Amino acid sequence: MPLSHADRILKVNHAGEHGAVNIYRGQRLVCFWRDEALKRELEEFREHEERHRAIFAAELARRGVRRCRSYWLCGLGGFVLGVTTGICGRASIAAVTVAVERVVLRHLEVQLKELDGVDPAAHAAVAAIIDDERTHHDHAAQEPRQGIFRPRVIRPTVSAATEFVIWTGMKL
Ligand SMILES: [Fe+2]
Numbered sequence: 303m304p305l306s307h308a309d310r311i312l313k314v315n316h317a318g319e320h321g322a323v324n325i326y327r328g329q330r331l332v333c334f335w336r337d338e339a340l341k342r343e344l345e346e347f348r349e350h351e352e353r354h355r356a357i358f359a360a361e362l363a364r365r366g367v368r369r370c371r372s373y374w375l376c377g378l379g380g381f382v383l384g385v386t387t388g389i390c391g392r393a394s395i396a397a398v399t400v401a402v403e404r405v406v407l408r409h410l411e412v413q414l415k416e417l418d419g420v421d422p423a424a425h426a427a428v429a430a431i432i433d434d435e436r437t438h439h440d441h442a443a444q445e446p447r448q449g450i451f452r453p454r455v456i457r458p459t460v461s462a463a464t465e466f467v468i469w470t471g472m473k474l
């Protein structure tokens with residue numbers, strides 16, 4: 303059976319959450335010498351992303367829809383991004399979170415509108431994660447030491463990569 307638009311949204315979000323889990327995992331891995339508060343935060347955010355991934359996985363399973371073909375690539379890309387930015391420290395970590403979550407939030411808001419009254423289960427899955435994503439964004443946006451380089455280089459690069467992942471995921 304061909305995938306519905308809602309199926310595609312769920313599949314892309316599932317792969318995206320796998321990417322997010324791996325960003326935080328990569329960042330946490332190389333942050334062993336950094337402060338405890340940052341490490342705890344990365345672990346906490348990773349747990350949120352694992353919960354989001356499980357929500358979409360469960361809904362995909364219920365529908366009998368397979369995971370996105372981009373799933374493993376999302377995980378790998380997220381991990382590489384996490385490790386490289388984790389090495390650069392808290393300001394770079396924050397810049398990545400802001401860039402990713404800003405794009406993600408915009409897409410989630412569109413998705414909620416598209417799914418409203420069309421597919422209640424998919425709508426509920428998206429609605430269940432959006433507050434966490436907003437928290438991640440707002441928390442990272444408060445990081446004061448981002449300087450000039452990070453907003454100008456990391457943010458557009460990571461935003462473009464995130465858009466690309468979502469765009470290709472919807473076509474796969
Ligand atoms: Fe998430």
Ligand SMILES: [Fe+2]
Binds near residue numbers: 322351434435
């Ligand atoms: Fe998030």
